[in-house]
Amino acid sequence: MLNYSTSEENYIKAIFHLQEANETVSTNALAQELLTRPASVTDMMKKLKTKKLIHYQPYQGFRLNTEGKKVALGIIRRHRLWEFFLSEKLKFEWGEVHEVAEELEHVSSKKLIDKLDEFLGYPKFDPHGDPIPDVHGRMEDHERISLFDLPLNVYAEVCHVANQSTEMLDLLKHKSIAIGTKLEVKRKFDFDNSLEVKIRQQSPVTISEQLAKNIFVKYGS
Amino acid sequence: MLNYSTSEENYIKAIFHLQEANETVSTNALAQELLTRPASVTDMMKKLKTKKLIHYQPYQGFRLNTEGKKVALGIIRRHRLWEFFLSEKLKFEWGEVHEVAEELEHVSSKKLIDKLDEFLGYPKFDPHGDPIPDVHGRMEDHERISLFDLPLNVYAEVCHVANQSTEMLDLLKHKSIAIGTKLEVKRKFDFDNSLEVKIRQQSPVTISEQLAKNIFVKYGS
DNA sequence: ATATATTTTTAGATTTGTCTAAATATTTAT
DNA sequence: ATAAATATTTAGACAAATCTAAAAATATAT
Numbered sequence: 349m350l351n352y353s354t355s356e357e358n359y360i361k362a363i364f365h366l367q368e369a370n371e372t373v374s375t376n377a378l379a380q381e382l383l384t385r386p387a388s389v390t391d392m393m394k395k396l397k398t399k400k401l402i403h404y405q406p407y408q409g410f411r412l413n414t415e416g417k418k419v420a421l422g423i424i425r426r427h428r429l430w431e432f433f434l435s436e437k438l439k440f441e442w443g444e445v446h447e448v449a450e451e452l453e454h455v456s457s458k459k460l461i462d463k464l465d466e467f468l469g470y471p472k473f474d475p476h477g478d479p480i481p482d483v484h485g486r487m488e489d490h491e492r493i494s495l496f497d498l499p500l501n502v503y504a505e506v507c508h509v510a511n512q513s514t515e516m517l518d519l520l521k522h523k524s525i526a527i528g529t530k531l532e533v534k535r536k537f538d539f540d541n542s543l544e545v546k547i548r549q550q551s552p553v554t555i556s557e558q559l560a561k562n563i564f565v566k567y568g569s
Numbered sequence: 570m571l572n573y574s575t576s577e578e579n580y581i582k583a584i585f586h587l588q589e590a591n592e593t594v595s596t597n598a599l600a601q602e603l604l605t606r607p608a609s610v611t612d613m614m615k616k617l618k619t620k621k622l623i624h625y626q627p628y629q630g631f632r633l634n635t636e637g638k639k640v641a642l643g644i645i646r647r648h649r650l651w652e653f654f655l656s657e658k659l660k661f662e663w664g665e666v667h668e669v670a671e672e673l674e675h676v677s678s679k680k681l682i683d684k685l686d687e688f689l690g691y692p693k694f695d696p697h698g699d700p701i702p703d704v705h706g707r708m709e710d711h712e713r714i715s716l717f718d719l720p721l722n723v724y725a726e727v728c729h730v731a732n733q734s735t736e737m738l739d740l741l742k743h744k745s746i747a748i749g750t751k752l753e754v755k756r757k758f759d760f761d762n763s764l765e766v767k768i769r770q771q772s773p774v775t776i777s778e779q780l781a782k783n784i785f786v787k788y789g790s
Numbered sequence: 791a792t793a794t795a796t797t798t799t800t801a802g803a804t805t806t807g808t809c810t811a812a813a814t815a816t817t818t819a820t
Numbered sequence: 821a822t823a824a825a826t827a828t829t830t831a832g833a834c835a836a837a838t839c840t841a842a843a844a845a846t847a848t849a850t
Contacts, residue, residue: 353836353837355836355837355838374797374798375797375798375799376796376797376798384837384838384839385838385839385840386797386798386799387798387799387800387838387839387840387841388837388838388839389798390798390799390800391799391836391837391838392837395836395837406798406799406845407797407798407799407844407845407846434681437688438681438684438685438687438688439684440680440684444680447678448676448678448680448681451676451677451678452673452676455669455672455673455676456672457668457669457672459661459665459669460655460659460669463655463659463660463661464659466659467658467659574806574807576806576807576808595827595828596827596828596829597826597827597828605807605808605809606808606809606810607827607828607829608808608809608810608811608828608829608830609807609808609809610828611828611829611830612806612807612808612829613807616806616807627815627828627829628814628815628816628827628828628829
């Protein structure tokens, strides 16, 4: 596996995430995601094409090819393992891990990452509930459903949070909701689509539609 | 504290190390240390001067000023804490930690380093026996003496190894010598200046002059 | 279908860190 | 003290990654 620059890695990762939503990624979308200019994106796409990581025809959008996806999964593996480390071992708050992991993920030693993985006990999910690719790029893909769509009186566990803004994390903290929190929806109010949610061993809390749609859970007690 | 580029940090660190030996650092010496060209060094020295990190008059050599030393100690702190982490937690071999720490040291989050320090239990020395600066840049400065200069029948503890080549580390491993090894010199042979060294709870081993001069110890059992 | 708006690409400039080759300053040796 | 050797700096070029402004391609709306 070749080595890529920090900048190349950031582009690869962003394409990977964007192409989960849309089949093909546009110049503008990528520029917006990376807070850069469309012209810079075009420049980099030419480079990634000559390095055989993406499919790209001018004006046609682009997407990672098999090799590009492999590279992306390696970067995501590094990112999520560091997030787990920061949260679990260094006791960082939820909201703080991402920024630091953005830097750590570009340290390229394969041995470092594999030993870190071992040290952490081969974790399967990061603190935001996202799956961590293993050494072969494989990851568990737990069935996710938004809290808003969870049927009444069904036990579930929070496994992902879509939005990571400070405001959102503040609110979650206030409601005592985190990855791993076990809960069930007791009532749904048609007036404003708010939910009454019972968190295991706590009194019920009210969750707005907007918040519920950003919290993802998996079934099971 | 401002942020510096990876390249700037490498120059700062190299100047710090070189000026421990010589009062003032020369362009050529720094170029050799960093495997770069003298012209590149001059370019960077101009930059570090405008950033007020070094004293520098053309043709006169250079050295870090107070602020430059503070920055250098910050980088060295990061480097040595990561070395400790790699060795202690991830079980890297002695000889492998340096290269990876060279990359990790440039991740700039202060909070990361302070939390890492806490997680590691505020270690005072890295795996090579070099002191780790604390959060204020202070470090313990244990009296070091080369094993070759250690008087006969005096207890001492290995605290530093000057040379980190694979060959050297191989030899040390074979002789069962590592940082923290307690030992005393039982005899010195004038013919070849070799030493007979008794390692605590082991049979005596022979150490060549060359090896003994690269092993540093502090007094005490 | 054609004009308008949007998206994407190109052309050329900028910054950082590096280089080579040539010029200049300093040191060393006779 | 002066020539030769060495060390350092300058001048100008280059690669990577970015930018602005303008041109070209594509999409949209009447």
